[in-house]
Amino acid sequence: MIKTDILIIGAGPTGLFTVFEAGLLKLKCHLIDALAQPGGQCSEIYPKKPIYDIPAFPEILAGDLVDNLMKQIQPFQPGFTLGERAQSIQTKDDGTFIVTTNKGTKHHAPIVAIAGGLGSFEPRKPPISNIASFEDKGVEYIIRDPELYRDKDVVIAGGGDSALDWSIFLTAVASSVTLVHRRNEFRGALDSVEKVQELKNQGKIQLITPGEVVGIVGEKKLTGVSIKQVDGVYEKACDHFIPLFGLAPKLGPIADWGLEIEKNAIKVDNTLDYQTNIPGIYAIGDVNTYPGKLKLILCGFHEATLMCQSAYKRIFPDKKHVMKYTTVGGVEGFDGSKKQAPKAVVKAIK
Amino acid sequence: MEGKDVLIHITDRDGVSHQVNAPTDMNLNLMEVIRLYELDPEGTLGLCGGMAMCASCQCYINSDHKLPQISDDESAMLGEAFHVLDSSRLSCQIPIDTSLVGLKVTMAPQE
Numbered sequence: 001m002i003k004t005d006i007l008i009i010g011a012g013p014t015g016l017f018t019v020f021e022a023g024l025l026k027l028k029c030h031l032i033d034a035l036a037q038p039g040g041q042c043s044e045i046y047p048k049k050p051i052y053d054i055p056a057f058p059e060i061l062a063g064d065l066v067d068n069l070m071k072q073i074q075p076f077q078p079g080f081t082l083g084e085r086a087q088s089i090q091t092k093d094d095g096t097f098i099v100t101t102n103k104g105t106k107h108h109a110p111i112v113a114i115a116g117g118l119g120s121f122e123p124r125k126p127p128i129s130n131i132a133s134f135e136d137k138g139v140e141y142i143i144r145d146p147e148l149y150r151d152k153d154v155v156i157a158g159g160g161d162s163a164l165d166w167s168i169f170l171t172a173v174a175s176s177v178t179l180v181h182r183r184n185e186f187r188g189a190l191d192s193v194e195k196v197q198e199l200k201n202q203g204k205i206q207l208i209t210p211g212e213v214v215g216i217v218g219e220k221k222l223t224g225v226s227i228k229q230v231d232g233v234y235e236k237a238c239d240h241f242i243p244l245f246g247l248a249p250k251l252g253p254i255a256d257w258g259l260e261i262e263k264n265a266i267k268v269d270n271t272l273d274y275q276t277n278i279p280g281i282y283a284i285g286d287v288n289t290y291p292g293k294l295k296l297i298l299c300g301f302h303e304a305t306l307m308c309q310s311a312y313k314r315i316f317p318d319k320k321h322v323m324k325y326t327t328v329g330g331v332e333g334f335d336g337s338k339k340q341a342p343k344a345v346v347k348a349i350k
Numbered sequence: 351m352e353g354k355d356v357l358i359h360i361t362d363r364d365g366v367s368h369q370v371n372a373p374t375d376m377n378l379n380l381m382e383v384i385r386l387y388e389l390d391p392e393g394t395l396g397l398c399g400g401m402a403m404c405a406s407c408q409c410y411i412n413s414d415h416k417l418p419q420i421s422d423d424e425s426a427m428l429g430e431a432f433h434v435l436d437s438s439r440l441s442c443q444i445p446i447d448t449s450l451v452g453l454k455v456t457m458a459p460q461e
Contacts, residue, residue: 045403118397124461127432159429182434187426245430248404248461249397264393 002079004030006311007099007109009086009254012040014285014300015115016069021308023076024326027315028334030079030107032086032099034120035247039066041117044247055298065297075333081105085120087253095280111280111311114259114266115300116287118249126157126243130216138222139241149174149240155225157181157213158244164188166244168195171204178206178236180213180227213241257281265289273310274303280314282307356448360409361456362389372446380441381407384457394460400442405431407441408458415453417444433458 006022008015011033019029037043039062047063054060060068084101089112091097096110123141125131131139140148143166154174156167159181165188167179179196186193199205208227215226217235224237251264259276260267266283268274270290274282284307285300293299312321330340355371358380362368372383381396384407398404402423408431411417417439420428424443428434438458444450 041398045398046401049401118393124432127459127461159426181429183425183429185426185429187422187429245432248406251393264391 001098002030002081002105002107004028004079004107004109005315006030006111006113006308007032007097007107008113008115009033009099010040010115010117010285010287011035011038011080011082012115012117012285012300013042013065013069013297014117014304015040015113016066016073017301018113018115018284018304018308019073019076019078020069021305022311023073023334024324024329024331025308025312025321027308027312028078029076030081030109032081032084032101032107034083034085034122036083038070038080038082039063041249042066044121051297053296053298075331075335075337075339077334081107085252086116089257089281091278097280110315111282113304113307113311114254114276114281114283114287115285115304116251116254116283118286119251119254120249121247122250122252123243124245124248126213126245128214128216131243134216134218134222134241137220138218138239139216139243141243143242146170146173151175152239153237154178154240154242155180155213155227155236155238156242156244158246159183159186159188160244160246161188161192162246163244164192164196166242167205168192168199171199176206176238177204178208178238180208180211182210182212184209213243216241251287254287259283262289265293272306274307275310282311354448356446356451356453358383358446358450359452359454360384360387360389361412361454363457363460372450374447376446378446380409380444380446380453380455382442383446384441390457396442398442402427402440402443405440405458405461408433408438409441409455410435410437410458411439412437412454412456413452415450431458432461 005027006029008018008031011031022029042062049062050059084103086099087102088100097112099107150173152174153176155178157180170177200207212228213225214228217224224235225241226233266288268283268288274284276283284303286295332338354374358372360368370387397406424440
């Protein structure tokens with residue numbers, strides 16, 4: 001069981017900055033995120049896009065913003081459960097919470113801060129009518145163990161980096177690899193595109209473009225796919241079909257936690273501390289809604305800051321606390337580091 | 351500066367058609383107009399914010415208007431979107447201007 005003071009669900013910019021504000025109050029944080037890396041949308045969707053409305057940064061790439069935040073929170077030694085989705089929540093008799101992920105990892109904290117953005121990133125599933133009945137019976141949206149494909153015939157669909165990279169990788173494992181994409185052009189990294197071209201020339205990858213997998217063939221298990229091409233629909237025998245169309249956010253299991261939901265977002269008290277209808281559970285950043293809400297990173301930072309003050313009072317109801325400026329109090333990390341403004345030197349001139 | 355509105359016909363995901371006045375002086379794109387008129391539940395349209403990096407705002411163009419050319423980003427995204435037709439565009443990539451008077455679009459099914 002992982003124990004912490006504030007359990008943050010979502011490691012996007014708002015979740016990461018929460019660690020800093022909590023750290024100033026000597027509160028420890030642990031973050032859960034469905035993605036394998038921190039940064040949320042900034043890392044997953046637009047790391048190379050410049051953002052222009054972060055105060056004091058006339059321009060910063062989303063990926064750099066995440067790197068800076070990670071550096072800023074490093075002294076507060078946050079814990080991470082990455083690649084797992086927060087699945088269920090249980091309230092204990094003492095009002096604390098246990099959050100369990102889809103992989104069964106349990107976390108215990110007196111405060112839960114949901115900073116889940118638009119939700120957890122899930123694979124985009126192509127609209128093939130019978131695909132759901134073949135999931136894990138030959139259809140996989142994520143490659144967890146490449147060994148599963150050893151000496152098998154594999155069909156991959158998609159035109160981005162993951163489709164290209166896995167096609168390349170699986171040529172060394174699978175018996176055959178077929179890559180299907182609706183366009184002749186691929187939008188992946190240039191060297192991946194060139195590598196696929198090379199493997200195609202060597203006959204190690206069969207490329208079907210323009211083509212689209214439109215059906216699954218099989219009874220209890222997948223035995224093939226139907227591929228639509230310019231001149232008709234063909235069946236292709238295979239053992240596995242791996243659609244790799246990237247990820248899209250879904251609010252997911254959080255929607256069933258008993259929280260008040262409005263407009264696909266969690267309703268919070270914006271007059272005070274961004275607490276939800278369940279005391280001790282807060283929602284900050286893009287995941288929340290209140291009158292006048294704006295889904296901006298800078299608003300998430302503000303919400304995280306106020307939320308931490310409220311969390312402190314909830315954890316230590318009897319302690320007196322005064323907000324301290326970092327210019328005055330400095331930053332004392334949990335790792336023993338200390339940053340402080342240099343003291344002025346007073347010296348007489350003789 | 352007083353802006354001019356253009357009348358646009360939008361068929362929503364339930365097949366209901368709407369005639370909306372889209373302002374031309376607010377630097378809006380079509381995805382934002384759909385949002386402005388709440389023709390789609392919040393949190394389901396324009397998930398990437400309008401960067402042509404998701405396909406949640408895909409629509410079909412049903413009139414002969416001359417639209418801005420499809421950029422590489424939009425083209426790549428449409429290459430991986432679902433329910434794509436020849437008339438598909440990402441509505442976030444269509445800026446609202448006076449040339450769009452009478453534009454007819456249908457929102458693509460939600461993924």
